[in-house]
Amino acid sequence: MKLIERTGLSYLILSLIIFVLFGIVLYFILTAVMNNRLDEKLLYNKEVISKRIKYDYPLIIFEEPEELTESENRIYPTDTIIYKDTLIFLAIEGLEGVENIEDYEKYRQLTAYETFPSGIRYKIIARNSLVRNQDFISIITLLTIVITLLLLTGLWFFNTRIAKKIWNPFYSNLTNLKKFSVQDQEPIELEPSNILEFTELNSSIKSLTEKLSSDYNNLKEFTENASHEMQTPLAIMQSKIELLLQSTNLNEAEIKQLQSIYQAGQRLSKLNKTLLTLAKVENRQFSEKEDVNLSELLENKLEIYEDFISQKKLNIDKDIEKNAIINTNSTMVDMLISNLLSNSIRHNIEKGFITIKLTNKFFHISNTGNELTISPENLFNRFKKASSSADSSGLGLAIVKKICEINEWKIDYTFLEDQHQIIVRF
Amino acid sequence: MKILIVEDEIELIDSMATYLENEDFICEKATNFFDAEDKLISFNYDVVILDITLPDGSGIDLLKIVKEKDSKVGVLIVSAKNSLDDKLEGLDLGADDYITKPFHLAELNSRVKSLIRRQKFDGNDSIVFNEIEINPTSKEVTINNRLIELTRKEYNLLLYFISNKNKVVTKESIAEHLWGDEIEMADSFDFIYTHLGNLRKKIKKYGANDYVKTMYGLGYKFSE
Numbered sequence: 001m002k003l004i005e006r007t008g009l010s011y012l013i014l015s016l017i018i019f020v021l022f023g024i025v026l027y028f029i030l031t032a033v034m035n036n037r038l039d040e041k042l043l044y045n046k047e048v049i050s051k052r053i054k055y056d057y058p059l060i061i062f063e064e065p066e067e068l069t070e071s072e073n074r075i076y077p078t079d080t081i082i083y084k085d086t087l088i089f090l091a092i093e094g095l096e097g098v099e100n101i102e103d104y105e106k107y108r109q110l111t112a113y114e115t116f117p118s119g120i121r122y123k124i125i126a127r128n129s130l131v132r133n134q135d136f137i138s139i140i141t142l143l144t145i146v147i148t149l150l151l152l153t154g155l156w157f158f159n160t161r162i163a164k165k166i167w168n169p170f171y172s173n174l175t176n177l178k179k180f181s182v183q184d185q186e187p188i189e190l191e192p193s194n195i196l197e198f199t200e201l202n203s204s205i206k207s208l209t210e211k212l213s214s215d216y217n218n219l220k221e222f223t224e225n226a227s228h229e230m231q232t233p234l235a236i237m238q239s240k241i242e243l244l245l246q247s248t249n250l251n252e253a254e255i256k257q258l259q260s261i262y263q264a265g266q267r268l269s270k271l272n273k274t275l276l277t278l279a280k281v282e283n284r285q286f287s288e289k290e291d292v293n294l295s296e297l298l299e300n301k302l303e304i305y306e307d308f309i310s311q312k313k314l315n316i317d318k319d320i321e322k323n324a325i326i327n328t329n330s331t332m333v334d335m336l337i338s339n340l341l342s343n344s345i346r347h348n349i350e351k352g353f354i355t356i357k358l359t360n361k362f363f364h365i366s367n368t369g370n371e372l373t374i375s376p377e378n379l380f381n382r383f384k385k386a387s388s389s390a391d392s393s394g395l396g397l398a399i400v401k402k403i404c405e406i407n408e409w410k411i412d413y414t415f416l417e418d419q420h421q422i423i424v425r426f
Numbered sequence: 427m428k429i430l431i432v433e434d435e436i437e438l439i440d441s442m443a444t445y446l447e448n449e450d451f452i453c454e455k456a457t458n459f460f461d462a463e464d465k466l467i468s469f470n471y472d473v474v475i476l477d478i479t480l481p482d483g484s485g486i487d488l489l490k491i492v493k494e495k496d497s498k499v500g501v502l503i504v505s506a507k508n509s510l511d512d513k514l515e516g517l518d519l520g521a522d523d524y525i526t527k528p529f530h531l532a533e534l535n536s537r538v539k540s541l542i543r544r545q546k547f548d549g550n551d552s553i554v555f556n557e558i559e560i561n562p563t564s565k566e567v568t569i570n571n572r573l574i575e576l577t578r579k580e581y582n583l584l585l586y587f588i589s590n591k592n593k594v595v596t597k598e599s600i601a602e603h604l605w606g607d608e609i610e611m612a613d614s615f616d617f618i619y620t621h622l623g624n625l626r627k628k629i630k631k632y633g634a635n636d637y638v639k640t641m642y643g644l645g646y647k648f649s650e
Binding site: 245 | 435437438441442444445448506526527528529530531532579593594596598599605606616617620621641642643644645
């Protein structure tokens with residue numbers, strides 16, 4: 001639920017409660033006030049009747065038929081006056097062609113039990129119709145409801161409009177924030193607002209993202225610089241060993257030790273190169289796009305890897321669409337295909353299978369091999385190796401994933417029918 | 427053959443010079459931009475090995491000086507940055523080849539030799555090792571004047587060996603030379619055996635000696 005809706009709803013509920021309570025109170029007060037007035041009038045009428053009875057005046061001047069009954073009821077031994085509302089059945093005989101009106105009508109009624117000086121006890125009933133009062137109250141109630149509704153809808157409408165205007169920068173900034181990626185290198189664009197809280201929020205977001213970007217850049221630069229700086233010492237190490245190897249007076253044991261040093265250096269240097277590649281991919285140094293013929297690229301790669309394939313006696317089942325062309329960076333897609341292909345060879349078993357399917361929509365490669373020892377979620381993380389073989393850097397799939405991320409391709413790994421399946425959707 | 431090596435790391439320059447001097451090249455060293463500029467203006471070289479990043483300047487500027495003076499001088503750029511931009515810029519400005527640190531000395535040597543062949547003889551110079559003769563232009567190999575059919579890999583392997591004759595060439599360096607450095611398959615050097623085995627068989631069949639010696643699983647040496 002949106003903040004505006006939330007607060008709006010609270011206000012609405014509160015207003016409704018207040019208006020309903022107010023309406024009820026108003027109803028009772030109005031009724032009480034009117035009854036009070038009517039009661040006074042009834043009392044007056046009763047007094048007039050009493051006087052008339054007392055002095056034996058005729059009673060015909062009253063429109064309402066005042067019933068005069070000798071009370072034998074001993075419930076009210078003393079003089080008593082009772083007010084109450086009552087319903088009276090009313091029948092008006094209609095004129096010709098008009099229906100008779102037969103209805104119950106509400107009346108205010110005064111019942112008085114009074115002992116007159118003559119010693120006779122009378123029951124005097126005075127009534128007055130409540131119809132007009134009721135009409136009056138209904139009109140007031142109706143007006144109240146109408147005003148309430150108008151006020152509430154007006155307020156709601158107005159509030160939403162204003163809120164929309166005020167919150168508009170907030171929502172557009174939120175969209176920008178969602179789109180923000182520290183890898184994009186682009187500073188976040190925020191819409192200004194004249195609301196203090198939003199301005200503060202904007203400046204905080206701005207400084208936060210700037211800090212984030214600069215930290216990220218520092219880290220990236222560090223990786224790249226560190227890798228670069230390592231190249232020269234590695235080159236020195238490697239060249240010195242190679243020179244040493246040329247010397248003729250080495251015995252076998254010494255050569256073996258030199259070999260170990262040399263191979264460790266080679267591994268380090270390979271690792272360093274791969275790290276550098278990963279850093280470059282992450283730094284988006286491969287951004288120039290062109291139409292790349294994936295089919296040709298893949299066929300070329302298969303040719304390059306032919307030795308490795310035949311050495312493991314692998315069966316390749318390929319289904320390559322002719323001239324599958326996608327627009328992307330050629331270096332990156334080259335790395336992607338190389339990595340996936342070499343993985344499928346390296347992690348394969350002797351006399352295993354590789355199935356390749358390529359169209360301009362997807363690249364699917366599956367190969368036989370031992371089941372993963374790590375969870376598939378970790379497969380694409382850096383330095384997560386499924387095998388312990390020293391030659392595997394554990395960076396290949398991290399590069400692949402990064403390339404997919406940058407190109408907004410979807411990559412999925414599954415282990416199905418004893419085969420590692422990787423599919424990249426372009 | 428005179429070579430100028432421009433590289434700011436003294437240890438590395440020493441290794442390079444030692445290896446190349448062993449191949450009967452005359453090597454001069456310059457460890458900074460100023461020295462290099464001075465030497466390039468004062469003397470003539472056949473090949474210049476150029477590091478791009480120098481403490482007091484860029485190798486790219488030196489490249490311009492070299493090419494202005496004599497465009498026939500072969501220039502091999504050495505860079506710690508494996509960046510395509512650097513590579514393209516260097517090659518655009520007339521550099522002849524590009525190699526990334528860290529590199530194998532055998533690879534450097536083979537590149538320098540191929541450079542010299544291209545520069546001096548327009549590739550028409552054949553390489554002779556006893557009864558084996560290689561023509562780099564037509565990529566044809568003859569043994570005792572008989573033409574021998576070699577696959578591309580076998581040819582490259584033989585050329586690499588002969589370029590680095592009497593030297594121990596490591597398996598890693600061969601693998602990188604044949605398949606490029608993007609191939610990360612150090613676990614199986616078995617495929618080298620396959621190609622090498624075939625090459626040896628063919629050479630023997632044509633009556634040449636087997637010059638390839640195995641060096642304790644470390645690499646090979648092509649020598650008499």
